[in-house]
Amino acid sequence: MQIAYSLEPNLSVQAFRDILVASTLAERRPINDAERLERMLRHADIIVTARDGERLVGVSRAITDFAYCCYLSDLAVDIAYQHQGIGKRLIAETRTKAGERATLTLVSAPAAETYYPKIGMKRHESCWTIPRTS
Numbered sequence: 353m354q355i356a357y358s359l360e361p362n363l364s365v366q367a368f369r370d371i372l373v374a375s376t377l378a379e380r381r382p383i384n385d386a387e388r389l390e391r392m393l394r395h396a397d398i399i400v401t402a403r404d405g406e407r408l409v410g411v412s413r414a415i416t417d418f419a420y421c422c423y424l425s426d427l428a429v430d431i432a433y434q435h436q437g438i439g440k441r442l443i444a445e446t447r448t449k450a451g452e453r454a455t456l457t458l459v460s461a462p463a464a465e466t467y468y469p470k471i472g473m474k475r476h477e478s479c480w481t482i483p484r485t486s
Contacts, residue, residue: 355409355438357445360401363411365389371411375428380461398422400445402429402438409433412442414450422450424458440471 365386372378382388392413393399402410410429416422424446429438447456459479460468469475 354404355433355436355441356403357441358401358403359449360399360411361396363393363399363401365393367408368393368411368413371408371428371430372426374430374432375410375434376431376463377426377428377461381426392426396425398446398449400442400449402433402442404433410438410442412446414446414456416450416454418451418454420454422446422454422456424456427458439467443471443473 368389369378369383369386372381372383395415396413397416397418398412398414400412400414401408408430410433411426412424413426414422414424424443427439427442429442443456447454450456457476458468458473
């Protein structure tokens, strides 16, 4: 298996939705709102994909200023392809595109909290949010 990683700024809504479902991230994303998914994609600064041939097996979607901060808002890897280093590589590709001087930040899905320390990420205790209204 040879996984190809690339920038894919024009990723389709359907492909994005499909990988969210295949990864279980769909539980926390508006997968039944195509217009919202479209806006999420078109306003992202970095979209890195992982493909096994034509099959989309992973995606990283981030918002960044390319100088100081990068928020990795979606990291999704197809369940059938997990535990093969794809998530780690998507994070590395995203960080490279954002610039090594930008701090990469993400909010972990509850089930993934033990994954990030294993790949060298540090927990940050003081994160504050204003929740979405819908």
